[in-house]
Every structure is written in structure tokens, then in C-alpha cells.
Amino acid sequence: MSKVKSSNLGYPRIGEKREWKKALEQFWAGKLDKESFLKEMEEIRLTTLQKQKEKGIDIIPVGDFSLYDHVLDTAVMFGLVPNRFEYSGGNVSLETYFDIARGTKGAVASEMTKWFNTNYHYIVPELDTVVPSLVENRPLQFYREAKQKLNIDGKPVILGPVTFVKLSKGFRESNFTSVVNQFVPLYSEILQELENEGVEWVQMDEPILATTITKEELNLVVDVYQKLNEAAPKLKVILQTYFDSIDDYETVISLPVKGIGLDFVHDQGQNLAALKKFGFPKDKVLAAGVIDGRNIWRADLNEKSSLLAEIEEVVSRARLIVQGSSSLLHVPVTVRSEETMNEVLKNALSFADEKLAEIVLLTKGVWDGKETIQEEIAVSSKAIQALNESSSRNNNQVRNAIHQLHTYRAERETPFKVRKQVQEEAYSLPLLPTTTIGSFPQTQEVRKQRLNWRKGELTDREYEEYIKAEIKKWIDIQEELGLDVFVHGEFERTDMVEYFGEKLAGFQFTKFGWVQSYGSRCVKPPLIYGDVSFQAPMTVEETVYAQSLTTKPVKGMLTGPITILNWSFVRDDIPRYDVANQIALALRKEVEILEENGIRMIQVDEPAIREGLPLKRKNWESYLNAAVYAFKLATSSVRNDTQIHTHMCYSNFKEIINAIEALDADVISIETSRSHGELINAFEDKTYDKGIGLGVYDIHSPRVPKLEEMTRNIDRALQVLDPKLFWINPDCGLKTRGMEESVAALEVMVKAAELAREKLLLKKG
Structure with a gap:
């Protein structure tokens, strides 16, 4: 029987002490040359991958790292550079990449807005002036880098076509389907190249499915993923949703992909209820997001173990992946650096590194039995109880x-x-x-x-x-x-x-x-x-x-x-x-x-x-x-x-x-x-x-x-x-x-x- 696996959806880019930010701003200020800048970014990127490997994460994301924004990365991968930046085709230069995000003396920067209901901002792709084409396969590049330099068989992370277009501008809503279909052959090419490379897992992010979408849009999702599956049938694609429940559960779990990623933290119990009511396909894996990827509180391991036990009543361990509810982009890197914080509060916190440890621990509990992690469960319960009983949480006035x-x-x-x-x-x-x-x-x-x-x-x-x-x-x-x-x-x-x-x-x-x-x-x-x-x-x-x-x-x-x-x-x-x-x-x-x-x-x-x-x-x-x-x-x-x-x-x-x-x-x-x-x-x-x-x-x-x-x-x-x-x-x-x-x-x-x-x-x- 296959062992239940641990996975991560994404990791903070900025480094433990904001090394990423410092390198960016030095480069923009002309204090760091291009070669040195890219070398520093590679070092930060590889360090985060190595850390996840050492923490014991089985399925490690690659391609979630960005020099500015992952939506902008997706846009330039398809050559989507607004005309005002005088792009002449081919790979988008680093200078043009930053010009789109920050503007120039002669060209206004692309619009920036919130990534769903988070405080992260993404650069809005503009689709009105450029016909998309695949100018570089970024997921493949990052996969090869992790494989060659760290011997990590990573999971490329890709922003899915329906979400990408939905987050873009420059087209009429009535043309949404035709615009998405422009990208399907390009995504197919990406997946084919990944399959040919021997990639096992691919994470295709479609958080738009956690919003309110129309019947026509849902039908489009079905059609798109049918075509993508035909393009790369051997790839284990996980259709990943997060930030809320999915309304069209039965349709989504029936999509022609090898896995479905669901958020069991911010779903108000709806994903779990749907899972129990409608079941789950026996030919798919369920990537269960049980650790909060957006908040910083220590997980109640007893509660999370019970949640996984409920999930396991429907989905066998062999078809289960334990992971965070979303990318850890939205939380700080590590509690370890907070050396002067009050111990009661510090013990109740969990940042990115600690969440990785929680994921690995819960995975062990599912595979080896809850009794094998009883000591860790007791520690988490004691830490949470101490904060709840503190005077700071009991101000009667x-x-x-x-x-x-x-x-x-x-x-x-x-x-x-x-x-x-x-x-x-x-x-x-x-x-x-x-x-x-x-x-x-x-x-x-x-x-x-x-x-x-x-x-x-x-x-x-x-x-x-x-x-x-x-x-x-x-x-x-x-x-x-x-x-x-x-x-x-x-x-x-x-x-x-x-x-x-x-x-x-x-x-x-x-x-x-x-x-x-x-x-x-x-x-x-x-x-x-x-x-x-x-x-x-x-x-x-x-x-x-x-x-x-x-x-x-x-x-x-x-x-x-x-x-x-x-x-x-x-x-x-x-x-x-x-x-x-x-x-x-x-x-x-x-x-x-x-x-x-x-x-x-x-x-x-x-x-x-x-x-x-x-x-x-x-x-x-x-x-x-x-x-x-x-x-x-x-x-x-x-x-x-x-x-x-x-x-x-x-x-x-x-x-x-x-x-x-x-x-x-x-x-x-x-x-x-x-x-x-x-x-x-x-x-x-x-x-x-x-x-x-x-x-x-x-x-x-x-x-x-x-x-x-x-x-x-x-x-x-x-x-x-x-x-x-x-x-x-x-x-x-x-x-x-x-x-x-x-x-x-x-x-x-x-x-x-x-x-x-x-x-x-x-x-x-």
C-alpha cells in the first residue's frame, strides 16, 4: 500500500531576514548587478527547497518562487507584455518584467490588485493587445533546477488557465470562453514537456473554483481539464483550490485529473460535509488542506487528527495527501527568530517552518496511528490552553x-x-x-x-x-x-x-x-x-x-x-x-x-x-x-x-x-x-x-x-x-x-x- 504523503502548496519568498527584499531593492537602485542579483535569488530559492526537504515534506513545490509576483510570472511566460513597454517578442527580459510591475518614465505600470481576499497584491495581466504564446516553460526550468542541484523531484506549481484569465483584464466577459481557449494549447504544451521530463506531480491552482462561478464557467472548467488531460495523460495533476469551499463539489471531483486539493480550514465545514455526502472517486488522491496557511496560530493537533480521521472514513490513507490549506506565502517564515517574545504567546504560534513540521507530524499520525503522536498532541493542547486562560484573553471590561x-x-x-x-x-x-x-x-x-x-x-x-x-x-x-x-x-x-x-x-x-x-x-x-x-x-x-x-x-x-x-x-x-x-x-x-x-x-x-x-x-x-x-x-x-x-x-x-x-x-x-x-x-x-x-x-x-x-x-x-x-x-x-x-x-x-x-x-x- 502506498504511504500517505505530506505536501506543501508554496513557501514564503522573502527569506528569514528579508534577504529577497534587500536584493531586489539593491538591484533596482543599481547597487547590485544583474548576475549577482540572479545568483542571490537562486540561493534564496534553493535554500527554501532544501529546508522543506529537511523538514520531511514528501511532495515539495517548485515554481512557486517569484522575483516579484507569480501572476506576473505567468503573464510573461505567455509573452503578455502591454504594447507601451515596446516588447519585441521572445523571452521577456528582466528589465521589462520589472517595468510592467513598476512603470517607467514613459509607461504606466500595470494595475495591481488584491489576490482574492488576502493582503497580497498581484499584477493584473492585460490581454487586450497581445496574442499569447509560450515563450518559456518556467515550471520546467524550476523543476530541472531542483532536480539537478538538490536532487528534489519537485511538484511544479502552475496558476491554472481559468483562474489566470479570470484575474486578467482587457476582454469582454462574453468572450471569456474563447479567451481561455486561447491558452489551453499553451498549457497543454507546458504539461506535455513536464510529462516528457518525467515529472510525477503537478499542482494546478484554480482558486477561482472557491468563488461564486456561473454554470457556463463550470462547464468551461470541465472542457479545459479534459483537453489538458488528453495532452498529458500520465501526469499526476492535482487541481488545487483554497481559501474557501467549492460549491460544485460533485462536478469538481469528477474532473479528469489525478488529484483534488481542498481547503478544510476556511471552508466553514462545507468541503467536509460534501465529502461525507457525496464521497470521493477511488481513482483520485485527496490533497487535504488541514493546516491553516493564512494564520499563525499553533494547530490543535488533537482536533486536526480527528478531522483527518473523519476524512479517512471516506478516503483511504493510500489516496490521502496531508498539506496546508493554501500556500504559506501569507505567513512569516519561522517562530524560531522571535527570541524575546513572551513564552506563553510564542508557544501558541506557528509560522511557515512550524506548519511544515505540523504537516509532517499529522502525516505520521495518519500512517502510524494517532497514538504515535500523543506526546506532541499533548504539547500543542497545553500551549493553546495556556494562552486561552491568560489574562490578556479575559478582560471583563x-x-x-x-x-x-x-x-x-x-x-x-x-x-x-x-x-x-x-x-x-x-x-x-x-x-x-x-x-x-x-x-x-x-x-x-x-x-x-x-x-x-x-x-x-x-x-x-x-x-x-x-x-x-x-x-x-x-x-x-x-x-x-x-x-x-x-x-x-x-x-x-x-x-x-x-x-x-x-x-x-x-x-x-x-x-x-x-x-x-x-x-x-x-x-x-x-x-x-x-x-x-x-x-x-x-x-x-x-x-x-x-x-x-x-x-x-x-x-x-x-x-x-x-x-x-x-x-x-x-x-x-x-x-x-x-x-x-x-x-x-x-x-x-x-x-x-x-x-x-x-x-x-x-x-x-x-x-x-x-x-x-x-x-x-x-x-x-x-x-x-x-x-x-x-x-x-x-x-x-x-x-x-x-x-x-x-x-x-x-x-x-x-x-x-x-x-x-x-x-x-x-x-x-x-x-x-x-x-x-x-x-x-x-x-x-x-x-x-x-x-x-x-x-x-x-x-x-x-x-x-x-x-x-x-x-x-x-x-x-x-x-x-x-x-x-x-x-x-x-x-x-x-x-x-x-x-x-x-x-x-x-x-x-x-x-x-x-x-x-x-x-x-x-x-x-
């Missing part, structure tokens, strides 16, 4: 507040129309007021001073004086630029979530708990491990100081409850929405203190609302209702003349426009630059009657936009939006940009606003 939510007002005192009149009198802003989203460049010097302060080489007073000097410098710059509403710049903040988590009870931060967000941008999500509560004012000192330097309004800047929730690793012992409301109540106190100290514009950013949408449309309403409630719980206690702003970025908002309106924010700013104004279409069908700023230029690219570009974006927006409600701003904060390019871009933005005002006045006259 917080628990009582959640039980008494009905006593808190979660609606503004008056409708927006009334508030708008009051605010117009209070602020006297010009038509099309200009502002920025919040942060200004975090230069190397700013980061250095913060590090010196954290290391004790700078006193608290010295650091505060330095931050004040930076604030004053940028208040002066904003005065010179002629902006209408200022921000203080957020120089005291490392990350928009981390900063608040450090000041609220119930949060813990790691030293090396980095995960990739987009490109070389890595973030350290906080761990919400206990009950969240307000401790002391978090933003008041810096904001009030900035306001004292100018007669222009300065916005108080907060991160909203749903973004803090979605950008954190959240405890899983209580309902997720209870955690959101705990955060909202803490932010509510901060909002009230800002108002008491004379700050009358307060921006509560919610860039992550859209990304938190459940993959199933049937679950959207309950999520959006909870998100809107948490935002309003945090912001509704202020007076009519206090203007609440919010910001969202990089998402398709058309489907949630009603929820955006329900937030009842006085002003909302939304990214629209990379999507080339497509977001504006949402407002052609839906009248939006509150203040709104559609980002007029892309801050994620280092290029300074031209006046004509910004003017075009403004003019397009004003075709569907009321000029009296329209604000002009960049699409996101300027934290990652340099000072010179930021000032230059803002100068262009202010000029574009002035020209737009002149046009409106001429039209009115």
Missing part, C-alpha cells in the same frame, strides 16, 4: 462593552446634507479642494532616527524633537505647494496598522514576522492575541502640533477597525466581528479626544474593506454590514462640523458601492489611477452624493506623472461626479516615495486642480 454595544450610537447626528452645510461654513474650502492621503516620504534618515531611538541611542525627547522638525518641514512644504487640507506626515509611524497595534492592548508584534504585500514591500502584521482596548491617546500630540503651525485644516489620521482586522493575524478563539468591534470602540475614544483637542477633520482609513469580502457572494451582505457597523461605531460620536474622511485603495469597488455609501463618511478617497479611470464607471450607474476624491496619480510608481495625465483623470471624473463634492488627491500615501518626486508630483497635482477650477468657472460663466 472589554467583554462587557461588546455585550452592551446597543448603548453606543453608531449613526451620525444628522444626514450628510445637513453636515455638509455646517462644514462648508466652518472650512471655506475652494472648489475641488486638494489634499494628500496621509503619509509623506519615510526617508532613510527618518528610519535611521527611529531605529536609533528604539535602540536607546536617542532619548525620547530627542526623538520627539526630530519628529516635530519633520512635521514642520512638511507643513511648510504643503504651504508652498498650495494644498488646501494638510496632513502631519506620519513620520512617527512605521506601518499604518503596526503603529496603532503598539499602542492598543491585545496586540503583539514580532521582530521578524514579515510577509510580502506587493513587490518588495513587506509588512509585519500584528498579532491580535488578546482583548483589544484603548490605553492612551495615540495620535493627538503630533496632529495638534501640526495644526498649531498652520491656519489650514490638518487631518487627524487613523487606521480603521476593519483594516486593522484584515491586516492582522487575528485570534481565532472568539468571533472575528467581536474583535472588529473591540478595535472600533478603542478608535472611537481616539476620535473623540482628537475632536476635543480642536482637530475637526479626522481620516479613518479603510483600504482593506474590499479585500475582506468573502469569496462567496452569498456571504457578502453579512460581512459588509459588519464592516459598515464597525466603521460607524468608531466615527459616529462626533459633532456635525467634524468632517470624517476615509480612504480605500486598489480594489474593484463597483460591486460594493452601496456599502461605501453606507459608511456615511463626509469624504472618501479611492484609488483610480492604475485602473485608468475604470472605477469611474461605477458612478455612472450609481449617484454618489457625498464628498469623494478619486486618486489622480499612482504613487506606487517612481515616475512623476504629466499634467495631461492628471487633467485627463480629473476631467473624466467630473463627467459623472458633482464638482462641489469632488476632492483632488494622490491615490495613496507617499510613504514609500522619495522627497523630490513627491514634491514634483504634488506640484503637478495642484496645477491640475487650478486648471480644472478655471475650466469650471469658465463653463459656469
Whole structure:
């Protein structure tokens, strides 16, 4: 009988100490030549493969590594380079690859958006100008590398054709089937070459099957995989789904593939229920995702062993693969590096390396019997129990507040129309007021001073004086630029979530708990491990100081409850929405203190609302209702003349426009630059009657936009939006940009606003 196997779906790219990020940024800065850069990347890639081998993983993924983004990798494998990058065919050069992702002085970068409901961003492939062709077989290259250099018979990981096209742009939905069919021969060629190479396992990722798809799309999946099976019938293809359950279970398990990968963590029990009800084909393997690939809590091995036992009642051990629920791309590398963390919390954590160990251990338990891992089960249970019984998870004051939510007002005192009149009198802003989203460049010097302060080489007073000097410098710059509403710049903040988590009870931060967000941008999500509560004012000192330097309004800047929730690793012992409301109540106190100290514009950013949408449309309403409630719980206690702003970025908002309106924010700013104004279409069908700023230029690219570009974006927006409600701003904060390019871009933005005002006045006259 074949032994039950352990497998992994993907591993973090960034290295234990972000070696990947450092090499990328050195290469971009010209400090690392191409050959040295590629050598460093190879070393990181091989190190991660060797680690998985040493951990005892039987089926190791290859090709999941990327120099930037795996969706972009798939696009360039098919020669999908937008015309503006002057690609002439053949293998896509490294320079062109990065140009697509980051833009050039003469070409706008491709759009970037969220990977399903995660905080990872992918580069959106553009299919409207290029006919796809297979210019390189990346999966084969990575397979050969692992085989030749490490003697690892790896499992190539490929983004499946239906998901790839579904995540792309540049075609009509009515043409979806024909576009997918363009790629089928190319995928067939990839699989044929892998089969000829002697590859045993291939992981074909089709997470789109965990979303709500149409009957026609499901039929297309059946047709596509029939053709792929005919092209390479000897390959053991695992059709891999993750992030949720599959609705069309019977059809999916009947597909002509050798294995089906299902998520048994984020499926709300639906995959398990379907497995028990409909069974599983005897000619296929089930790749059971039982270890959480997206959160960082230690697995309850007793519970997971019981889950596998239930699965084994339907699927024999010989046809079972034990694995994570998804790629481990979404978690940090190893808990081992967290040497100073509280032991109770540390013992309850599991990052990528620890999850590999859990997978191997559970595989042993299935094959040799649960009794053989009883000692490890007892250790995991004890660690989890210790955290659950800690005082941090048993704050009666917080628990009582959640039980008494009905006593808190979660609606503004008056409708927006009334508030708008009051605010117009209070602020006297010009038509099309200009502002920025919040942060200004975090230069190397700013980061250095913060590090010196954290290391004790700078006193608290010295650091505060330095931050004040930076604030004053940028208040002066904003005065010179002629902006209408200022921000203080957020120089005291490392990350928009981390900063608040450090000041609220119930949060813990790691030293090396980095995960990739987009490109070389890595973030350290906080761990919400206990009950969240307000401790002391978090933003008041810096904001009030900035306001004292100018007669222009300065916005108080907060991160909203749903973004803090979605950008954190959240405890899983209580309902997720209870955690959101705990955060909202803490932010509510901060909002009230800002108002008491004379700050009358307060921006509560919610860039992550859209990304938190459940993959199933049937679950959207309950999520959006909870998100809107948490935002309003945090912001509704202020007076009519206090203007609440919010910001969202990089998402398709058309489907949630009603929820955006329900937030009842006085002003909302939304990214629209990379999507080339497509977001504006949402407002052609839906009248939006509150203040709104559609980002007029892309801050994620280092290029300074031209006046004509910004003017075009403004003019397009004003075709569907009321000029009296329209604000002009960049699409996101300027934290990652340099000072010179930021000032230059803002100068262009202010000029574009002035020209737009002149046009409106001429039209009115």
C-alpha cells in the first residue's frame, strides 16, 4: 500500500531576514548587478527547497518562487507584455518584467490588485493587445533546477488557465470562453514537456473554483481539464483550490485529473460535509488542506487528527495527501527568530517552518496511528490552553462593552446634507479642494532616527524633537505647494496598522514576522492575541502640533477597525466581528479626544474593506454590514462640523458601492489611477452624493506623472461626479516615495486642480 504523503502548496519568498527584499531593492537602485542579483535569488530559492526537504515534506513545490509576483510570472511566460513597454517578442527580459510591475518614465505600470481576499497584491495581466504564446516553460526550468542541484523531484506549481484569465483584464466577459481557449494549447504544451521530463506531480491552482462561478464557467472548467488531460495523460495533476469551499463539489471531483486539493480550514465545514455526502472517486488522491496557511496560530493537533480521521472514513490513507490549506506565502517564515517574545504567546504560534513540521507530524499520525503522536498532541493542547486562560484573553471590561454595544450610537447626528452645510461654513474650502492621503516620504534618515531611538541611542525627547522638525518641514512644504487640507506626515509611524497595534492592548508584534504585500514591500502584521482596548491617546500630540503651525485644516489620521482586522493575524478563539468591534470602540475614544483637542477633520482609513469580502457572494451582505457597523461605531460620536474622511485603495469597488455609501463618511478617497479611470464607471450607474476624491496619480510608481495625465483623470471624473463634492488627491500615501518626486508630483497635482477650477468657472460663466 502506498504511504500517505505530506505536501506543501508554496513557501514564503522573502527569506528569514528579508534577504529577497534587500536584493531586489539593491538591484533596482543599481547597487547590485544583474548576475549577482540572479545568483542571490537562486540561493534564496534553493535554500527554501532544501529546508522543506529537511523538514520531511514528501511532495515539495517548485515554481512557486517569484522575483516579484507569480501572476506576473505567468503573464510573461505567455509573452503578455502591454504594447507601451515596446516588447519585441521572445523571452521577456528582466528589465521589462520589472517595468510592467513598476512603470517607467514613459509607461504606466500595470494595475495591481488584491489576490482574492488576502493582503497580497498581484499584477493584473492585460490581454487586450497581445496574442499569447509560450515563450518559456518556467515550471520546467524550476523543476530541472531542483532536480539537478538538490536532487528534489519537485511538484511544479502552475496558476491554472481559468483562474489566470479570470484575474486578467482587457476582454469582454462574453468572450471569456474563447479567451481561455486561447491558452489551453499553451498549457497543454507546458504539461506535455513536464510529462516528457518525467515529472510525477503537478499542482494546478484554480482558486477561482472557491468563488461564486456561473454554470457556463463550470462547464468551461470541465472542457479545459479534459483537453489538458488528453495532452498529458500520465501526469499526476492535482487541481488545487483554497481559501474557501467549492460549491460544485460533485462536478469538481469528477474532473479528469489525478488529484483534488481542498481547503478544510476556511471552508466553514462545507468541503467536509460534501465529502461525507457525496464521497470521493477511488481513482483520485485527496490533497487535504488541514493546516491553516493564512494564520499563525499553533494547530490543535488533537482536533486536526480527528478531522483527518473523519476524512479517512471516506478516503483511504493510500489516496490521502496531508498539506496546508493554501500556500504559506501569507505567513512569516519561522517562530524560531522571535527570541524575546513572551513564552506563553510564542508557544501558541506557528509560522511557515512550524506548519511544515505540523504537516509532517499529522502525516505520521495518519500512517502510524494517532497514538504515535500523543506526546506532541499533548504539547500543542497545553500551549493553546495556556494562552486561552491568560489574562490578556479575559478582560471583563472589554467583554462587557461588546455585550452592551446597543448603548453606543453608531449613526451620525444628522444626514450628510445637513453636515455638509455646517462644514462648508466652518472650512471655506475652494472648489475641488486638494489634499494628500496621509503619509509623506519615510526617508532613510527618518528610519535611521527611529531605529536609533528604539535602540536607546536617542532619548525620547530627542526623538520627539526630530519628529516635530519633520512635521514642520512638511507643513511648510504643503504651504508652498498650495494644498488646501494638510496632513502631519506620519513620520512617527512605521506601518499604518503596526503603529496603532503598539499602542492598543491585545496586540503583539514580532521582530521578524514579515510577509510580502506587493513587490518588495513587506509588512509585519500584528498579532491580535488578546482583548483589544484603548490605553492612551495615540495620535493627538503630533496632529495638534501640526495644526498649531498652520491656519489650514490638518487631518487627524487613523487606521480603521476593519483594516486593522484584515491586516492582522487575528485570534481565532472568539468571533472575528467581536474583535472588529473591540478595535472600533478603542478608535472611537481616539476620535473623540482628537475632536476635543480642536482637530475637526479626522481620516479613518479603510483600504482593506474590499479585500475582506468573502469569496462567496452569498456571504457578502453579512460581512459588509459588519464592516459598515464597525466603521460607524468608531466615527459616529462626533459633532456635525467634524468632517470624517476615509480612504480605500486598489480594489474593484463597483460591486460594493452601496456599502461605501453606507459608511456615511463626509469624504472618501479611492484609488483610480492604475485602473485608468475604470472605477469611474461605477458612478455612472450609481449617484454618489457625498464628498469623494478619486486618486489622480499612482504613487506606487517612481515616475512623476504629466499634467495631461492628471487633467485627463480629473476631467473624466467630473463627467459623472458633482464638482462641489469632488476632492483632488494622490491615490495613496507617499510613504514609500522619495522627497523630490513627491514634491514634483504634488506640484503637478495642484496645477491640475487650478486648471480644472478655471475650466469650471469658465463653463459656469
